[in-house]
Amino acid sequence: MIIDSNSRRPEIEYPCKWGYKVIGSNVNDMIAAIEECAGSLEYEITPSNISRNEKYFSLNCYVIVPSEAARDMVYQKLSSHRHVKLVL
Numbered sequence: 001m002i003i004d005s006n007s008r009r010p011e012i013e014y015p016c017k018w019g020y021k022v023i024g025s026n027v028n029d030m031i032a033a034i035e036e037c038a039g040s041l042e043y044e045i046t047p048s049n050i051s052r053n054e055k056y057f058s059l060n061c062y063v064i065v066p067s068e069a070a071r072d073m074v075y076q077k078l079s080s081h082r083h084v085k086l087v088l
Contacts, residue, residue, distance in 0.1 A: 004008055014065065014066055014067050016065060017062050017063070017064055017065075018062070018063075018065045018074075019036050019062050020060075020061045020073050020078060020087055020088070021048060021058055021060055021088040022034060022058065022084055023056055023058045023084070023086040023088070024056070024083055024085050024086075025055060025056055026083065027057050029083035030057065030059055030083055031045060031059070032083065033078065033081040034078070035051050036077075036081070037077035037081060038074060040062050041065065041074070042063070042064040043061060043063045044061070044062045045060070045061050046060045046062075047059060047060075048060050056085065061078075
């Protein structure tokens with residue numbers, strides 16, 4: 001990622017590995033949602049956190065995205081998936 005001195009928006013070089021934190025209430029359903037939303041893109045899932053009452057779980061999802069459009073598409077698909085509560 002390169003920050004342009006004339007702008008506050010960073011310039012991202014694609015393809016790149018982009019991280020999403022996916023939060024939900026069932027780990028297996030969340031993994032299935034990530035697999036569905038990433039489609040044919042290469043991805044990696046790692047565990048993150050569990051809420052104090054163990055009601056919510058978070059996973060780190062790293063996807064190799066070829067473009068900004070693909071990055072945004074994965075985010076939108078994850079955000080609107082029924083098994084995902086929140087995407088950061």
